[in-house]
Amino acid sequence: MALKYIEEYRDGSLARDLVKKIHSVSKKDLRLMEVCGTHTMSIFRHGIRSVLPRGVTLLSGPGCPVCVTAQKDIDAFVEFARVKNVIVTTFGDLIRVPGSSSSLGKEKADGADVRIVYSVFDAVNIARENKDKEVVFCGVGFETTIPTIAASILMGIEGKVDNFSIYSANKLTPPALAALMETDGVEIDGFMLPGHVSVITGTDAYRDTFEKYNIPAVIAGFEPIDILQAILLLIQQNEAGRPALENAYPRAVSDAGNIKAKQIMHQIFEVCNASWRGIGEIPSSGMALKKEYQKFDAAIKFGMDMPDTPEPKGCACGEILMGLKTPEECLLYKKKCTPMTPVGPCMVSSEGSCAAFYRYS
Amino acid sequence: MTEEKILLDHGSGGKASHALFSDMILPLFENSELSKQDDGAILTVDGTRLAFSTDSYVVDPIFFPGGNIGDLAINGTINDISMCGAIPQFISVGLIIEEGLPIKDFQRILEAMATAAKKAGVKIVTGDTKVVPKGKADKIFINTSGIGIIPPDVNVSGSNAKPGDKIIVSGTIADHGITVLSSREGLKFDSDIKTDSAPLNKMVQSIIQSDCDIHVLRDPTRGGLGTTLNEIAAQSNVGITIEESFLPIRGPVQGICELLGFDPLYIANEGKVIAFVPQKDAQKVLEIIQRDEFGKDAVIIGEVIEKDPGKVFLQTVIGGVRIIDMLTGEQLPRIC
Structure with a gap:
């Protein structure tokens, strides 16, 4: 069975042509940053660094939701796992992340009820099936995940599931790009913008940041051809000295994005400041539950307010x-x-x- | 700091499992047979070489497309013995049953075990049954051990890989792990994939009885092809390079992997062999495997290299290179 949208975008000869073009265009040393964990993985998985010119450096920016989660939020997840009669539901990657004193994995081994779910809706169903317990979902995600978390709240309201709540450590991408550009010492010659996030936000969400900083920026898909194409565009923009905001993933991303998803997101959540691991607080880069939905806010429900803890010494x-x-x-x-x-x-x-x-x- | 405990990661078949074995188990049990770290121990009794192997099965769910925990447990031990170059003869079965398991489910599992043993031509000769209170085990756990005889002149081991060897895989990878995963609660995929669980003893016999040299045989179960190749690279102190475009993967399996972010190289197989064969015999061995009912999709996926001992490289479809490390972190718990 051929996999549409996979095989075409992993075509070896097409990829080699793109690599040739990249080598012929590339003159300057450039530092290009991807801001999406799936890009990071894909770049490694397909060995993309190994085919690029020496002068082109790929940097992995704040694009992995788990990686940017502040230590105090990880500590909060661990604390929830220690509360009697609480089932903590989470995406798999969070299980092993060490907090100040423990991890969800260690708490699980100690007998805490920590369950990996593939969708936040599974967490709502777990709550429905366990009426005598409280179910807390660890909300760690970007614009891609936040609308589904918002939809789970609507699902909770509709189904009168009052033993379900979320802890929101959700984050927004464009403010982080702006914060990076304002940080001393940061040298970036172009952004490879996240495909999944952009499906929701649309190209328009980056316009303000682009206009302010005038830096090459290309929205990219996740297959090797997508990524090579985006790298080629970023190099061409740099070599020509003509920065632009380009969408190289038009089969999934529109200018306006997914309007319905954005509507649901803004119906339930409001923009707030958020702490990013290692970076600190970035204004207007988080999403908190609106007042009228606070009964679904695990932090309020359990009075959970963890102190800011320093990150482990030496961790860069x-x-x-x-x-x-x-x-x-x-x-x-x-x-x-x-x-x-x-x-x-x-x-x-x-x-x-x-x-x-x-x-x- | 909380007290150190066993985590699911320690059972993944990847790095944590290896550390548990080398740091805790091996130092206490150390002997020349165990230290070889092959799929089974090779024992010499009165001049006859025996392969002896054991494995426990805790798969969840116990029934899945193409099989159940019963035939999985029989085939698994048959394959471990076969990978020593041995002809499996006798098998023991230990059953740990949770109170409340429906008798009809137990019957189905026993029937699957009987059928699998018969198909492979091995006898189940001894066993044990224990029942534990509800909640103290999950439905049923099975341990099987087995003994096989290694024909004279056969010498296969994970430490025998030599530069220039071609690497053959006997069919599509990741079928078992993805089948079990997709039959779990909450993840219902509409696809026709099924486990590849199968006895490989006949296939292995036909290659070791040919006049071809065979250096290594291994079944890439837990930890998948990627982890197994790393084990062999380390045991034989050689480098390995494989071609991504040669890897046989079924479309639906690839699709589910893409959807859930799994790498098929680290997903368990239960009916596949990897054979390391000198180049002169590679084509012939490939054809023998392809003639077997479980080897139709066999292909050569790469070769052994002299440089970078202990490392495994993947030549990607786009012409790049990446390193394949052992599995770290539990990718899918309770897959076998």
Whole structure:
């Protein structure tokens, strides 16, 4: 069975042609940043770095939701797991992320009821089936995930599921790009913008940031052809000195994005400030439940307010996320910090740049 | 710090499992047979070489498309013995049953075991049954052990890979793991995939009884092809390179992997063999495998190289290179 939209975009000869074009166009040394964990993974999985000109460096930015989750939020998840009669539901990657004192995986081994779900709707169903328990969902995601979390709240209201709540550590992408551009020392010659996020936000969501900073930016899909094409466009824009905001993923992304998803998201959530691991607070980069939906807010329901805790000493996740360091430049990398004994979330999440570097290089 | 505990990760077949074995199990049990770390131990009794292997099965759910925990447990041990180059003869069965398991389910599992043993031509000669209170086990766990005889002149081991060897895989990868996953609660995929669980003893016999040299045989179960190739690269102290475009993967399996973010290289197989064969014999061995009922899709996927010992490389479809490491982190718990 041929897989439409996979085989065409993994075509070997097409890819080799693109690589040739990239080599012929590329003159300057460039630092290009992808801001999506799936891009990071795909770049490694297809060996894309190994076919690029030496002068082109790919940096993995703050695009993996687990990696940008602040230590205090991880600590909150662990605390929920310790509350009697609470079932913590989460996407798989969070299980192994170490908080200040423990991880969800360790709490699970200690007897806590921690369940991996593939969709937030499964968490609502678990709540329906366990009326005598409280079900908390760890909300860690970008614009791609937030609308479904919002829909789960609507599902909870409709089904009168009052033992379900979420802890929102959700984040928005465009403010993070702006924050990066404002950070001293950050040198980026172009952004490969996230395909999935852009399906929801649309190209328009990046216009303000683009106009302010005038930096090459290309929305990319996830197959090797998509990524090579985006890299070629970013190089061409740089070589010609003509930055532009381009959509190289038009089969999925429109200018306006998914209007219905955005509507649901803004019906339930409102923009707030958010803490990003290693970067700190970024204004208007988070999503909190609106007042009228606060009975679904796990933080309020359980009075959970964890103190800000410093990240582990030596962990360079923040600098790596901003492209200031590569994983190899972190003192803990491959020594104290490995996928077996991760110190920071970038080593745990399959989409984290440290884990990807460790696994594939 | 909380006290160190066993985590699911320790049972993944990947890095944590290996660390558990080498740091805790091997130092206490150490002997020359165990230290070889092949799929089974090779024992010499009165001049006859025996292969002895054991495995436990905790798959969830216990019934899945193409099989159940019963035939899985029989085929698994038959294959472990076969990978030592042995002809499996006798099998033991240990059953740990949770109170409340429907008798008709138990009957189905026993029947599957009987059929699998008969098909492979092995006898189930001893066993044990225990029942534990409800909630103290999950439906049924099965342990099987087996013994096989290694014909004279046969010498296969994970430590025998040599530069220049071609690497053959006997068919499509990741079928079992993805089948079990997709039959789990909450993940119903509408597809026709089924487990590849199968006895490989006849296929293995026909290749070891040919006049071809066989260096390594291994079944890439837990941890998948990627982890198994890493084990062999480390045991034989050689490098390995494989071609992504040669990897046989069924469309629906690939599709589910893409959807859920799994890498088929790390997904369990239960009816596949990887054979390392000197180049001069590679084509012939490939054809023998292809003639077997479970080897129709067999292909050569790569070769052994002298440089970068212990490392496994994948030549990607686009002409790039990436390293294939062992599985780290539990990709899918309770798959076998």
